[in-house]
Amino acid sequence: MGTTELYHLSIHAVLPLLQRRMLSAVELTRAYLERISALDGQLHTYITVTAEVALDQARQADECRAHGEDAPLLGIPLAIKDVICTRGIKTTCGSRILENFMPPYDATAVARLRQAGAVLLGKTNTDEFAMGSSTEHSAFFTTANPWDLTRVPGGSSGGSAAAVAAGLAMGALGSDTGGSVRQPAALCGIVGVKPTYGRVSRYGLVAHGSSLDQIGVLTRDVRDAALLLRIIAGHDPLDATSLDAPVPDYERELQRDEGLRGVKIGVPKEYFIAGIEPGVETAVRKALNVMEEAGATLVEVSLPHTQYGIPIYYLIATAEASSNLARYDGVRYGLRVEGEDMWQTFFRTRALGFGREVKRRIMLGTYALSAGYYDAYYLKAQKARTLLRQDFERALQQVDVLACPTTPGVAFRIGQKLDDPLQMYLSDVFTVSLNLVGMCGISLPCGFVDGLPVGLQLMGPPLGESMLLRIAYAYQQRTDWHLRRPPISVQVSGG
Amino acid sequence: MPKLSRQEVEYVARLARLGLSDDEIELLRDQLSAILEYASVINQLDTDDVEPMTNVLPLRNVMRGDQTAPGLTLAEALLQNAPDVQDDQFRVRAILE
Numbered sequence: 260m261g262t263t264e265l266y267h268l269s270i271h272a273v274l275p276l277l278q279r280r281m282l283s284a285v286e287l288t289r290a291y292l293e294r295i296s297a298l299d300g301q302l303h304t305y306i307t308v309t310a311e312v313a314l315d316q317a318r319q320a321d322e323c324r325a326h327g328e329d330a331p332l333l334g335i336p337l338a339i340k341d342v343i344c345t346r347g348i349k350t351t352c353g354s355r356i357l358e359n360f361m362p363p364y365d366a367t368a369v370a371r372l373r374q375a376g377a378v379l380l381g382k383t384n385t386d387e388f389a390m391g392s393s394t395e396h397s398a399f400f401t402t403a404n405p406w407d408l409t410r411v412p413g414g415s416s417g418g419s420a421a422a423v424a425a426g427l428a429m430g431a432l433g434s435d436t437g438g439s440v441r442q443p444a445a446l447c448g449i450v451g452v453k454p455t456y457g458r459v460s461r462y463g464l465v466a467h468g469s470s471l472d473q474i475g476v477l478t479r480d481v482r483d484a485a486l487l488l489r490i491i492a493g494h495d496p497l498d499a500t501s502l503d504a505p506v507p508d509y510e511r512e513l514q515r516d517e518g519l520r521g522v523k524i525g526v527p528k529e530y531f532i533a534g535i536e537p538g539v540e541t542a543v544r545k546a547l548n549v550m551e552e553a554g555a556t557l558v559e560v561s562l563p564h565t566q567y568g569i570p571i572y573y574l575i576a577t578a579e580a581s582s583n584l585a586r587y588d589g590v591r592y593g594l595r596v597e598g599e600d601m602w603q604t605f606f607r608t609r610a611l612g613f614g615r616e617v618k619r620r621i622m623l624g625t626y627a628l629s630a631g632y633y634d635a636y637y638l639k640a641q642k643a644r645t646l647l648r649q650d651f652e653r654a655l656q657q658v659d660v661l662a663c664p665t666t667p668g669v670a671f672r673i674g675q676k677l678d679d680p681l682q683m684y685l686s687d688v689f690t691v692s693l694n695l696v697g698m699c700g701i702s703l704p705c706g707f708v709d710g711l712p713v714g715l716q717l718m719g720p721p722l723g724e725s726m727l728l729r730i731a732y733a734y735q736q737r738t739d740w741h742l743r744r745p746p747i748s749v750q751v752s753g754g
Numbered sequence: 755m756p757k758l759s760r761q762e763v764e765y766v767a768r769l770a771r772l773g774l775s776d777d778e779i780e781l782l783r784d785q786l787s788a789i790l791e792y793a794s795v796i797n798q799l800d801t802d803d804v805e806p807m808t809n810v811l812p813l814r815n816v817m818r819g820d821q822t823a824p825g826l827t828l829a830e831a832l833l834q835n836a837p838d839v840q841d842d843q844f845r846v847r848a849i850l851e
Contacts, residue, residue, distance in 0.1 A: 610773030697810025
């Protein structure tokens with residue numbers, strides 16, 4: 260088999276080849292490392308490539324197989340967003356302040372991937388501390404969208420999304436605080452899952468908004484997402500907010516293929532608004548028709564507090580972030596810029612260590628928490644969050660899942676929203692609510708506008724991942740959007 | 755809502771122990787004012803009888819079993835990433851003379 264084809268294959272297609280020894284983990288890993296060497300100069304998806312670690316793990320995987328052993332992801336090369344701790348592998352969070360930070364432990368999600376035999380290719384680019392929607396707020400560089408190099412891949416898990424879309428990783432971990440897995444998945448034409456709050460351990464995920472953060476998976480198709488999610492999900496004594504609920508075999512549940520007969524899909528009218536790009540709405544409406552033809556019933560529902568989602572989110576997320584980022588003081592780890600005294604050292608370290616978006620959010624969050632403004636902003640936002648949750652609870656009493664666009668538009672141009680933070684925040688309008696209510700969601704490819712991918716978002720109740728994946732899989736069985744590959748792949752395989 | 759004053763921005767920056775340049779302060783006056791004005795739309799909501807939500811999960815204490823487990827060494831866990839170390843301790847500027 261030629262290596263040019265390897266990076267197009269999904270995980271579930273490659274696993275049987277590895278198991279039957281038609282392909283070795285070393286060959287597979289080398290193909291990915293070569294692909295990274297060939298293309299990452301244009302795409303900038305990785306902050307750190309761990310070629311040696313990857314080849315070591317691949318060799319071990321091949322040895323295990325030679326001894327008749329197997330593991331669910333034995334020999335599968337994956338990428339990890341650089342806000343997730345990896346033991347002995349630099350974890351920068353896309354920030355100068357952690358530019359040389361070497362975690363002494365693995366995040367639980369990473370430990371479980373290693374345990375399952377996965378090969379770690381490296382750490383992917385992210386907006387600094389996962390604060391952004393484009394990767395333009397990475398302290399190091401901006402990742403390009405593989406469908407159009409002049410456009411953003413989305414963010415903050417933009418490095419992971421672009422790497423998976425362009426065949427620079429078979430799948431990846433991301434983190435989603437307000438859409439940071441689903442939005443880049445949509446903009447890069449791949450699948451992204453934001454699990455229920457507590458479904459995946461947050462141990463080792465560098466904290467951004469602690470009541471919102473979840474680790475999620477980015478893959479080329481739904482079945483791969485099911486495969487990876489089963490490995491990383493589940494209770495972890497190291498995360499007191501992780502849910503003690505059994506983890507279904509998501510992949511096996513897909514095979515039940517009951518079509519969509521009897522499934523009720525809610526279409527929230529507030530998610531089809533004036534600001535949405537016409538091509539995006541058309542693609543999503545067509546996807547809804549496909550699901551209807553497959554037996555689903557479409558029901559219009561209302562989430563009346565949708566318009567408050569962005570304000571609530573940006574008050575709560577920044578308040579939590581300003582508190583979480585207080586730990587970067589130059590004392591115990593990270594950058595230190597010495598001043599005349601201890602206080603000046605704090606001010607200088609944080610002035611030079613943080614980029615402009617992180618500073619903006621620390622300021623906004625500190626303001627919202629400060630005496631005199633706490634009640635008007637932070638407490639008010641927490642109460643409004645309750646109303647938002649009630650919207651979802653009411654809607655999900657009538658229907659099984661909710662369906663809407665993941666983003667109001669396709670990938671925007673690099674630089675287009677950089678100087679207008681409010682416009683950048685508004686690009687998260689369809690994703691932030693899900694984090695605020697703690698439920699689960701998935702974005703999957705459902706069409707194109709002028710060669711740029713469109714994402715369909717499905718949102719479900721707490722621990723509804725199995726149902727979401729089954730509906731998404733049924734849609735994917737009837738369409739071929741997930742099989743399209745960005746032109747950057749075609750160029751290389753052709754020459 | 756009036757634009758944030760320079761003093762207000764400086765006050766918040768001090769609370770956050772964040773050094774800002776003059777240009778950054780001016781830019782933040784504009785940007786934070788615009789964002790806060792947009793966010794103040796939530797004041798339209800009647801939340802008199804609504805409980806604030808701090809977390810999506812029911813609040814409860816989580817206790818672990820009283821068992822020992824292997825952990826990281828001091829050097830691994832704490833000192834390898836420290837900017838300045840002396841005698842296995844973090845070295846910082848004197849706080850008290």
